[in-house]
Amino acid sequence: MFVENSQSNKDICKQNCGTCPSYCGGGRKLLFCSKGNINGSVEMKGCKCGMCPVAVAHKLDGAYFCVHGNLDTLID
Ligand code: SF4
Numbered sequence: 541m542f543v544e545n546s547q548s549n550k551d552i553c554k555q556n557c558g559t560c561p562s563y564c565g566g567g568r569k570l571l572f573c574s575k576g577n578i579n580g581s582v583e584m585k586g587c588k589c590g591m592c593p594v595a596v597a598h599k600l601d602g603a604y605f606c607v608h609g610n611l612d613t614l615i616d
Pocket residue numbers: 556557558560561562563564572586587588589603604605606607
């Protein structure tokens with residue numbers, strides 16, 4: 541399901557991506573399930589997307605959206 545690039549979703553993402561051991565967005569890049577993957581390499585040390593309320597509300601499958609982006613958002 542398409543994920544809106546909204547402030548409320550960003551705030552939720554900040555609590556999840558922002559505290560993830562793999563996060564490398566410098567505190568500014570967020571909401572990879574809406575905006576797509578990050579440019580650059582990500583050291584995959586775990587992903588918190590599965591427990592994120594944005595992922596639950598939008599029925600997102602998968603994880604590591606900072607690596608792979610979100611196909612649902614790209615095709616919606
Ligand atoms: S998308 Fe997943 S792996 Fe990447 S920073 Fe967010 S929670 Fe961590």
